[in-house]
Amino acid sequence: MIDTQRLVHEFLELVQIDSETRSERLIADVLTNKFKLHGLEVVEDDSASRSGHGAGNLIARLPATEGVDAPKLFFTCHMDTVMPGLGIKPVIGEDGWIRSSGDTILGADDKAGVAALLELIRVLREQEIPHGQIQFVITAGEESGLMGARAMDASLLDAELGFAVDSNGEVGEIAVSAPTQAKITMEVHGKAAHAGVNPEDGISAIQVAGKAIARMKLGRIDKDTTANIGSFSGSGATNVVIDYAKLEAEARSVVQEKVDAQIASMKEALESACAEFGATAGFESRIVYPSFNHADDSEVVQLAKKAAAQLGLSGRTFQSGGGSDANVFNGFGVPTVNLSVGYEHIHTTSERIKVEDLGKLAGFIVEIVRQSVRA
Numbered sequence: 001m002i003d004t005q006r007l008v009h010e011f012l013e014l015v016q017i018d019s020e021t022r023s024e025r026l027i028a029d030v031l032t033n034k035f036k037l038h039g040l041e042v043v044e045d046d047s048a049s050r051s052g053h054g055a056g057n058l059i060a061r062l063p064a065t066e067g068v069d070a071p072k073l074f075f076t077c078h079m080d081t082v083m084p085g086l087g088i089k090p091v092i093g094e095d096g097w098i099r100s101s102g103d104t105i106l107g108a109d110d111k112a113g114v115a116a117l118l119e120l121i122r123v124l125r126e127q128e129i130p131h132g133q134i135q136f137v138i139t140a141g142e143e144s145g146l147m148g149a150r151a152m153d154a155s156l157l158d159a160e161l162g163f164a165v166d167s168n169g170e171v172g173e174i175a176v177s178a179p180t181q182a183k184i185t186m187e188v189h190g191k192a193a194h195a196g197v198n199p200e201d202g203i204s205a206i207q208v209a210g211k212a213i214a215r216m217k218l219g220r221i222d223k224d225t226t227a228n229i230g231s232f233s234g235s236g237a238t239n240v241v242i243d244y245a246k247l248e249a250e251a252r253s254v255v256q257e258k259v260d261a262q263i264a265s266m267k268e269a270l271e272s273a274c275a276e277f278g279a280t281a282g283f284e285s286r287i288v289y290p291s292f293n294h295a296d297d298s299e300v301v302q303l304a305k306k307a308a309a310q311l312g313l314s315g316r317t318f319q320s321g322g323g324s325d326a327n328v329f330n331g332f333g334v335p336t337v338n339l340s341v342g343y344e345h346i347h348t349t350s351e352r353i354k355v356e357d358l359g360k361l362a363g364f365i366v367e368i369v370r371q372s373v374r375a
Helices: 004-015 025-037 108-126 205-214 256-277 299-310 325-331 355-372
Strands: 041-044 058-062 073-078 090-092 097-100 134-139 161-167 174-178 180-189 219-222 225-233 244-253 280-289 317-319 336-340 352-354
Touching: 004 090, 004 097, 004 108, 004 355, 025 041, 025 058, 025 108, 025 134, 073 108, 073 325, 073 355, 097 355, 108 161, 108 352, 108 355, 134 325, 161 299, 161 325, 161 355, 174 299, 174 325, 180 205, 180 256, 205 225, 205 244, 205 256, 219 256, 225 256, 244 256, 256 280, 280 325, 299 336, 299 355, 325 336, 336 355, 352 355
Parallel strands: 073 134, 073 161, 161 336, 174 317
Antiparallel strands: 041 058, 058 134, 090 097, 097 352, 174 336, 180 244, 180 280, 219 225, 225 244
């Protein structure tokens, strides 16, 4: 059913196109041409004007086979990669793994997904497989914080069920849940003084910030919730009591009430430490993207599990600890799960994917489309 040789060839072509996040123009043009060559309607939205990225999101549409009763589906991947992603030289080993030459990432995240979607289109056409309407949404700026998806106009989505093709795990596994993320900025305003002459007249912002951090519960909060401080900045001469410090942090949870509670507890820790030492606190938080959580008996999960079972894949469902474009599209109101791609060690120069898994992934997506057709 899947032409693995053709699929691998296209994957190797795609990963050799430089497309580090914020530099998506070339890959967007290549993919636009590929969709058009397959006869699909494709548009590039205006999200780049808001996201600041090199291209907008691509939205392509494959019309339904005449007379077919099936829900409207959409599949999504992202076109950008992390760094270092310039001059990628893919190598296929005798063990069946595709790797980079070693000084760059491979780019299987997420060009393996993109290649699988292009193979899906070919297979549907070549084998005359009946299908409903399918949208393909290829986003820019996923690696820089889901920027393309977040800047997309939700009205451009025309689907009832969605499948992101961008998760870790074995092909056939399904991420049905992922947390919301809050970005948090904390500031401490103290009082400067000479550190050797009159330190007692100063209020060290660094000391106060340290006290605040010591009062915060961080790391794994519970099975649904995490929190982390990513940066602590406050600098000056050693003979000065520093009067300003800044913390950048995050909180995540699949339960909105829990992330709200974590944010509140971090704010209270900061404010209580500042009050104790006579400093002033600044605190700001914002939700970057929403959580999603689909029950195993939901339509979108059942469709993926049914396809997996048909192919002898596990169909195991799991909760992801990270965000993806699936979070954004769920927030747009389209039930969306994230399918495991089979890649390993992403975001490192050790990234790799099996040739066999590329074929399995494309077959899994084809089977989802096949199973979506109602009798």
